[in-house]
Amino acid sequence: MTDKLAIEGGAPAKTTPEPPMFPGAMEISEEEKRAVCEVLEEKVLFRYHGRPSGKGRVEEFEERLAEHLGVEHALAVNSGTSALIAALVAAGIGPGDEVIVPAYTFVATPAAVIAAKAIPVIAEVDDSLTLDPDDFEHKITEHTRAVIPVHMRGAPSDMRRIMEIARRYGLKVIEDSAQAVGASYKGKRLGTFGDAGCFSLQMSKVITSGEGGAMITNDTDLYRKARMYHDAAVRFWDQDSGMPAFPGVNFRVSEVTGALALVQLARLESLLARMRANKARIKSRIEPREGLQFRRIHDPEGDAAVCIVFYLPDIETTKRFGEALRAEGVGAGTIHNQGIPDRHIYNAWAEVLEYPRDVQKGCPFTCPMYKGKVNYSKDMCPQTLDYLSRTIHINVSPLLTNDDCDAIASGVNKVSAELL
């Protein structure tokens, strides 16, 4: 199988069932079917009507997620993108504001900033493939109001340094944990460091309801605003007296999503434990070799362990390494084997870099309140491009057997011995 997802996901090892190749989706079984069928049998799909027997599934999912991650509030929404937009709006980000995002993230991160009528400012990632704290600080201007650290491919950003810098400059922190549900940094769950944390439940994520997402926060005011924004009519369904009245949109989810999300949430810790064990086994069997450098993980214990990433000395070796690994039956992604622009790398974000600033009404770039002058170019983050161009990415499935893990490690060792 050729790799369709560039460095987001290498093809699975030979013995891994395909498709789907994503953790939560792979686990879908009788429980998910039963939970969805129950909703359909009851014929009550609207979250505010609840179950005939009591509390609705969406509400129950919100409560369980908040409890699981140790926060005050969780809000279920229809996507990770919606969670980001709701969090930004509720945090007071809007026209005239700059928001710093890493150069390596799904295009939805900067798109959410523009949807919130603010300006994304793109900063480098470092050898952890998460926001480089030095470049984050360097990119702060008098217009910066927020930062979105993205815990890419399940691994935590450097939250100690990012929080310290953000607090020093009085910036809001919205964590994009779309790809890192359940992961943590120094014993604290990702999404709970900043003002809000955002998750995706789309199919390729750690757990899934097909489409869906959630925002978490300890800030009751932010929560109420996000809740108001996520459903224009929420005050008519929900008698929360503290809810501000301002126009919202519709990011609401149905009870079908709630039912799926509840079952998948119950699978989260088991999925993480199996991926962590598999990753540890594979890594421990990869022989150290000059020229093969593992991605820096700020807290290996907290890593969701959805993948193994390492860097090679140059682009040419990386291309050949990826091909040779695939020939060995080891799914491996590089940014060179896709043939189309990668939606996770800033230089492919035409939606942002080439946004039609002169014609688009309501465009944040021409908003009279915006006094900054952001500039984009395809080569503006050379450090990010350098790391990504030398990256080999191997997905770690929870379904791998010990033999599968050993086969992946042997494949890497064989190709390393030939090419490095």
Ligand SMILES: Cc1ncc(COP(=O)(O)O)c(C=O)c1O
């Ligand atoms: C890092 C990142 N942020 C945001 C999102 C957006 O999530 P969704 O697709 O659920 O809108 C994704 C999803 O792929 C993602 O990977």
